[in-house]
Amino acid sequence: MLTKASITQSLAEVRRRIVQVAVCSKRDPSTIRLLAVSKTQPISNLEEAYQAGQRAFAENRVQEWLEKAPSLPNDCEWHLVGKLQTNKVKYLDQSVTMIHSLDRFSLLETLNEYGERRKMIWATLVQVNIARDPAKAGLMIEEVADFLNSVGDYPHVRVQGFMTIGAVEASLAETREFFRQLRCLRDTLQSRKWSGVDLRELSMGMSGDFEIAIEEGATLVRVGSRIFGSRLESLTELTPMGS
Ligand SMILES: *Cc1c(COP(=O)(O)O)cnc(C)c1O
Numbered sequence: 452m453l454t455k456a457s458i459t460q461s462l463a464e465v466r467r468r469i470v471q472v473a474v475c476s477k478r479d480p481s482t483i484r485l486l487a488v489s490k491t492q493p494i495s496n497l498e499e500a501y502q503a504g505q506r507a508f509a510e511n512r513v514q515e516w517l518e519k520a521p522s523l524p525n526d527c528e529w530h531l532v533g534k535l536q537t538n539k540v541k542y543l544d545q546s547v548t549m550i551h552s553l554d555r556f557s558l559l560e561t562l563n564e565y566g567e568r569r570k571m572i573w574a575t576l577v578q579v580n581i582a583r584d585p586a587k588a589g590l591m592i593e594e595v596a597d598f599l600n601s602v603g604d605y606p607h608v609r610v611q612g613f614m615t616i617g618a619v620e621a622s623l624a625e626t627r628e629f630f631r632q633l634r635c636l637r638d639t640l641q642s643r644k645w646s647g648v649d650l651r652e653l654s655m656g657m658s659g660d661f662e663i664a665i666e667e668g669a670t671l672v673r674v675g676s677r678i679f680g681s682r683l684e685s686l687t688e689l690t691p692m693g694s
Contacts, residue, residue, distance in 0.1 A: 459499060461678050461679070462678050465678055469672065483670060484671050485505070485674060486672065487675070489510060490509075492679050494519060494523075497522075500678065506527050507548070508529055510532070511533025512533055513539040513542050525546075528548040530547075530548055530549045531543075531552065534552055534588050540561045540565050544571070545569065545571050550573055550576070552588065553610065554577070555590075556598070559598075559602070562575070566608060571607065572606075572609055573607060574611055576614040578616075579636065582615075582617060589616075596643075599648050602648050603647045605647065611649055611650070612653055612654065613650065614671075615655050617630070617655075623660065623663060630660075651670070653669050654672075655669045656672040656674075657674060661674055661677075
């Protein structure tokens with residue numbers, strides 16, 4: 452396990468790489484946000500990251516988020532990046548900054564219902580299964596336009612972009628192609644004017660491929676192990692939230 456000092460160092464290194472790759476890709480580094488994926492990490496590690504200036508954290512299980520969020524100062528952002536079960540939506544409120552895993556109509560309906568009750572609007576990303584990996588969540592590319600067409604019927608949900616997870620065994624070249632396809636989908640659909648939809652964000656790239664994701668247009672990169680070291684249990688993004 453990494454020592455406390457090295458979380459600070461790793462974070463600085465990841466930030467340095469983000470700036471470097473952004474500049475090389477002729478992008479403004481301030482248009483790329485680093486989310487520290489803190490799933491399975493103890494609070495002390497999140498506090499260390501907070502001390503080093505990190506404010507945006509991402510969790511993949513509702514239960515874990517519920518336990519951790521109150522322990523950190525309330526200027527933190529919390530992004531939910533894991534499969535979200537509809538029966539867990541009742542635990543969420545405005546302290547969730549963004550839900551990255553909107554992947555089905557039933558979740559859209561449930562979010563809308565609780566958004567109405569809480570008098571709030573959820574910021575979401577539609578998860579797209581670019582790799583067409585049967586083990587992964589997300590809409591198929593060809594389903595996305597229909598889905599976005601319905602978002603206007605659910606006024607308590609806004610879609611702000613897309614999220615994808617690369618395939619586990621993909622080469623870096625294949626991963627780049629997946630990211631490129633997501634960006635291309637975004638560019639194609641951006642000109643359509645759907646209510647409740649503004650496709651400004653692309654959440655793509657993790658520890659192994661965030662540099663490629665930035666080169667291909669990512670605005671949100673989700674980095675866990677490169678900041679915190681390896682996870683304490685073997686949990687993957689396939690683990691349903693709160694299970
Ligand atoms: C765990 C996880 C990450 C971070 O993965 P690392 O390889 O540790 O950077 C990013 N996105 C999702 C959806 C995850 O579940």
